[in-house]
Amino acid sequence: MRKRVFGSIFLTALVTLVVTASLLLVAVHSGLMQDLQERLSNECNYIAAATASGDEQELQRIGSVYADRITLVGADGTVLYDNERDAAEMENHALRPEIAEALEKGVGESSRLSDTLTEQTYYYAIRLTDGTVLRVASTADSAFGALSTASPWIVLIVLLALLVAALLASWLTHVFLEPIVTLDLHEPLKNDAYDELSPLLHRMDKQNHKIASQLGELKRRQAEFDDITARMDEGLVLFSAQGDILFANRAVRALFPKDSATGGYMTLCRDAEYIRVVEEALGGESAHGRMEKDGCMYSLTASSVAGEGQGHAAVLFVVDITEREQAERQRQEFTANVSHELKTPLTSIMGFAEIMENGIVRPEDIGRFAGKIRSEAMRLLTLIEDIIRLSRLDEGAPVPFEPVELAALCGTVRDRLMHKAAENKITLHVKGAPVTVSGQRRTLEQMIFNLADNAIAYNKPHGSVTLETGEENGAPFVRVSDTGIGIAPADQPRVFERFYRVDKSHSKQTGGTGLGLSIVKHGAALHHAQIDLHSTLGKGTEITLRFPKAE
Amino acid sequence: MRNRFDSQLLELNNELIAMGALCENAIASSVKALLGGDTKLAASAIRIDQEIDRKEREIESMCLKLLLQQQPVASDLRLISSVLKMITDIERIGDQASDIAEIVTYLSGACGHNAHIEQMAQATIKMVTDSLDAFVRRDLTLAWSVIEYDDVVDNLFAECKKDLIAEVAQNPGDGERVLDILMIAKYLERIGDHATNIAEWVEFSITGTHKAQEK
Numbered sequence: 001m002r003k004r005v006f007g008s009i010f011l012t013a014l015v016t017l018v019v020t021a022s023l024l025l026v027a028v029h030s031g032l033m034q035d036l037q038e039r040l041s042n043e044c045n046y047i048a049a050a051t052a053s054g055d056e057q058e059l060q061r062i063g064s065v066y067a068d069r070i071t072l073v074g075a076d077g078t079v080l081y082d083n084e085r086d087a088a089e090m091e092n093h094a095l096r097p098e099i100a101e102a103l104e105k106g107v108g109e110s111s112r113l114s115d116t117l118t119e120q121t122y123y124y125a126i127r128l129t130d131g132t133v134l135r136v137a138s139t140a141d142s143a144f145g146a147l148s149t150a151s152p153w154i155v156l157i158v159l160l161a162l163l164v165a166a167l168l169a170s171w172l173t174h175v176f177l178e179p180i181v182t183l184d185l186h187e188p189l190k191n192d193a194y195d196e197l198s199p200l201l202h203r204m205d206k207q208n209h210k211i212a213s214q215l216g217e218l219k220r221r222q223a224e225f226d227d228i229t230a231r232m233d234e235g236l237v238l239f240s241a242q243g244d245i246l247f248a249n250r251a252v253r254a255l256f257p258k259d260s261a262t263g264g265y266m267t268l269c270r271d272a273e274y275i276r277v278v279e280e281a282l283g284g285e286s287a288h289g290r291m292e293k294d295g296c297m298y299s300l301t302a303s304s305v306a307g308e309g310q311g312h313a314a315v316l317f318v319v320d321i322t323e324r325e326q327a328e329r330q331r332q333e334f335t336a337n338v339s340h341e342l343k344t345p346l347t348s349i350m351g352f353a354e355i356m357e358n359g360i361v362r363p364e365d366i367g368r369f370a371g372k373i374r375s376e377a378m379r380l381l382t383l384i385e386d387i388i389r390l391s392r393l394d395e396g397a398p399v400p401f402e403p404v405e406l407a408a409l410c411g412t413v414r415d416r417l418m419h420k421a422a423e424n425k426i427t428l429h430v431k432g433a434p435v436t437v438s439g440q441r442r443t444l445e446q447m448i449f450n451l452a453d454n455a456i457a458y459n460k461p462h463g464s465v466t467l468e469t470g471e472e473n474g475a476p477f478v479r480v481s482d483t484g485i486g487i488a489p490a491d492q493p494r495v496f497e498r499f500y501r502v503d504k505s506h507s508k509q510t511g512g513t514g515l516g517l518s519i520v521k522h523g524a525a526l527h528h529a530q531i532d533l534h535s536t537l538g539k540g541t542e543i544t545l546r547f548p549k550a551e
Numbered sequence: 552m553r554n555r556f557d558s559q560l561l562e563l564n565n566e567l568i569a570m571g572a573l574c575e576n577a578i579a580s581s582v583k584a585l586l587g588g589d590t591k592l593a594a595s596a597i598r599i600d601q602e603i604d605r606k607e608r609e610i611e612s613m614c615l616k617l618l619l620q621q622q623p624v625a626s627d628l629r630l631i632s633s634v635l636k637m638i639t640d641i642e643r644i645g646d647q648a649s650d651i652a653e654i655v656t657y658l659s660g661a662c663g664h665n666a667h668i669e670q671m672a673q674a675t676i677k678m679v680t681d682s683l684d685a686f687v688r689r690d691l692t693l694a695w696s697v698i699e700y701d702d703v704v705d706n707l708f709a710e711c712k713k714d715l716i717a718e719v720a721q722n723p724g725d726g727e728r729v730l731d732i733l734m735i736a737k738y739l740e741r742i743g744d745h746a747t748n749i750a751e752w753v754e755f756s757i758t759g760t761h762k763a764q765e766k
Contacts, residue, residue, distance in 0.1 A: 264564070264565040270680075270683065
C-alpha cells in the first residue's frame with residue numbers, strides 16, 4: 001500500500017512536471033517566434049521604404065550594417081543582391097515559397113528548419129514597386145535547439161524536481177497512511193481514522209466480537225472436556241491418523257507416570273496387546289484387549305474415528321478391571337464352594353437314608369443313624385443360616401442401631417460356648433471393663449461368637465481363650481486371643497474370604513462352615529470397625545475389633 | 552524436502568521402538584516359558600525372533616537410505632548411526648531369547664526352583680525395558696542406570712554358577728540339565744550386556760560421546 005501510494009503520488013508529480021514543462025516550452029517558443037516574425041516584417045517594410053525603387057547602393061549600405069540577412073530577388077527569381085553571400089553564385093529563387101508568394105500577393109513569408117533541425121530560419125518578403133522582391137531572413141534556435149542548449153540545466157532541474165517530488169511523495173504517503181498503519185485492530189471503533197474506513201472498522205468490530213464469543217465458547221468447551229476427562233478414572237487417549245498421541249488424560253498419565261505421552265503411540269507403552277489394539281483401531285476397526293501392568297489388569301477398548309483425510313484417528317479407553325476380575329473370581333469361587341458345602345452333608349444324609357430304606361440297618365442301629373442324619377441336617381442348617389446372615393450383611397438390611405454393652409455380650413457368648421470349650425478342654429476367660437458401642441446386638445453377638453468359636457476350634461488341648469473388652473484412646477474394642485495353632489503369614493490376608501480354610505483336610509473335624517470370619521468381616525464393615533489380626537504360627541492368634549470413637 | 556526428512560526420522564524412531572517392543576515380547580515369552588515350562592510360549596518366542604530379524608533388515612535399509620539421500624549432520628546423523636548400531640544389539644537379544652526358548656523346549660520339566668535364574672531373568676527384562684525407555688524418552692539418567700545395573704546381572708550370574716556347581720556336585724547324574732541351565736544363565740547375562748550396549752548408544756545419540764571413546 002505504502003509503495004503504491006508513493007508510486008502514484010510520485011508519478012503524478014512527474015507527469016505534471018513534464019507536461020507543464022513541455023507546454024511552457026512550446027508556448028514560450030511560439031511567442032518568441034511570433035515576435036521574430038513581427039520584427040522581420042517591420043524591418044522589411046522599413047528597408048523597403050528606405051530603398052524605395054530598388055536603390056541597390058542604399059541597400060548595400062544597410063545590408064553591411066544590418067545583422068539579419070537581406071536578399072533582393074529580381075522579378076524572374078534571379079538573386080540581385082545578398083548581404084551575406086555572393087549573389088552571382090546563388091540559384092534562382094523564384095520557387096522559394098516566400099518569394100513566390102510575394103511575387104503573387106505582394107507579401108510572403110515562410111519558415112524552414114535547418115538540416116540538423118536545431119535552427120529555424122524565418123523569411124519575410126515584400127514585392128517592391130519595381131517588381132523586385134526584398135527578403136529579410138533571420139535565424140533562431142528551433143524548439144529542439146532551445147532544448148538542446150538548455151539541456152544541462154533542464155537535466156539539473158528535472159533531477160531537483162524529482163528529488164523534491166520523491167521527498168514530498170514519501171512525506172505525503174506517510175501522512176496519508178499514518179491513521180491506517182496505527183489502527184488499533186482490537187478496538188476498531190475507537191480509532192480516529194478516515195470516514196471511508198468506518199464501514200470496514202464496524203465490520204471488523206462485529207467480527208472481533210464474534211470471534212471473542214466463539215473463542216470463549218471453545219475455551220469453555222475445552223475446559224469442560226479437560227475437567228471431565230481429568231475426573232475420569234478411566235484412561236482416555238486420542239491418537240491422530242499418523243499414530244501420534246494428541247491427548248492423554250490424567251488417569252493415563254498416572255498409569256504410565258514416567259512417560260511424557262507425546263509422540264508416537266509406542267512412546268506410551270510397548271505392551272504387545274496395547275500395540276495390537278491401537279494398530280487395529282488406526283486401521284479402521286474397533287478392538288478390545290486386556291493388558292497386565294504392575295500386577296493390575298486393564299481392559300483396552302479402542303475405536304477408530306474416520307477422519308477427513310486418509311487414515312483413521314483412534315480413541316483408546318483404558319479401564320482398570322483388577323477389582324472386577326477379582327470380584328468375579330471370588331464370586332465364582334463362592335458359588336463353587338457353596339454348592340460343594342451344601343452337597344457334602346446332603347450326600348451323607350442321602351447315604352444314611354438309603355441304607356435305612358433298604359432295611360440293611362439293624363433296628364438297634366436306627367437311632368444312631370437317625371442321629372447322624374440329624375447332625376448332618378443340623379450342619380446344613382447352620383450353613384444355610386450363615387449364608388443367609390452373610391447375604392443380609394451384604395444387602396445391608398436396615399436393622400436399627402442401639403447401644404450395646406460389649407462386656408455383657410462377651411459373657412453371653414462365654415455361656416453359649418462353655419460346653420464346647422469344656423469338650424475341647426479349653427478354659428474361657430472374660431475380662432476388661434464394660435464398654436458400650438452403637439450397633440446391632442445380634443450381629444455383634446454373632447461376630448464375637450464366631451471369633452470365640454474359632455479360637456476354641458483351632459486351639460490346642462488345655463489351651464485358653466480370652467475375651468477382652470475395653471477402650472483404647474477412647475475407642476471401644478473387643479479382643480479375642482487364644483493360645484492355639486496360629487495362622488501362617490501367607491494365609492493371614494485370606495482367612496476372611498468366604499469358605500477359605502487354612503487346612504482344608506480338617507474342615508470336617510472342626511465342623512466350621514468356612515463363613516465365620518467372613519461374617520465377622522462384613523459385620524465389622526457394617527459397624528465401621530477395624531479388624532487387627534496378629535498371629536504367630538504355633539503360639540496363638542489375637543484378633544481385635546476396634547470400633548470408632550463414640551461421638 | 553526437509554519436512555519429508557523429519558517425517559522419515561520420526562518413522563525410523565517409531566520403527567525402532569516397535570522392534571524393541573517385539574524384542575521385549577520375545578524375552579518375556581521365553582522367560583515365562585522358562586519359569587513355567589510352557590512350550591507354547593517358547594514356540595512363540597522363536598516366531599517373534601524371526602519377525603525381529605525381518606525388522607532389523609527393514610530398519611537397516613531405512614538407515615542406509617537416509618544416510619545416502621539426506622546426508623544428515625549433527626544430531627540427525629548421531630540418531631541414525633546409533634539406530635544402526637542398536638538394531639544389531641536388539642537383534643542379538645532376540646536371538647538369545649529364542650535360544651533360551653529352544654533350550655526350554657527340550658529341558659524336560661522347568662528349570663527347577665533356581666531363585667537366582669528367576670532373579671536374573673527379571674533383572675535382564677528390566678534392563679532391556681529401561682534401555683528402550685531411555686531411547687524412547689531420550690533419558691540420559693535412565694541410560695546410565697542401565698549401564699550400572701549390568702553389574703547386578705553379572706553378580707547374579709556368578710551366584711547362579713555357584714548354585715549349579717553345588718547342584719552337580721550333589722547329583723552328578725543331573726549334569727546335562729545343569730549345563731543347559733548354565734547356558735540359559737549365560738544367555739541372560741549376554742542379554743544384559745546387549746542392553747548395556749543399547750544404553751550406551753542411547754547416550755551417544757544424546758550427547759555425541761560413546762563410553763568406548765571416553766577411556
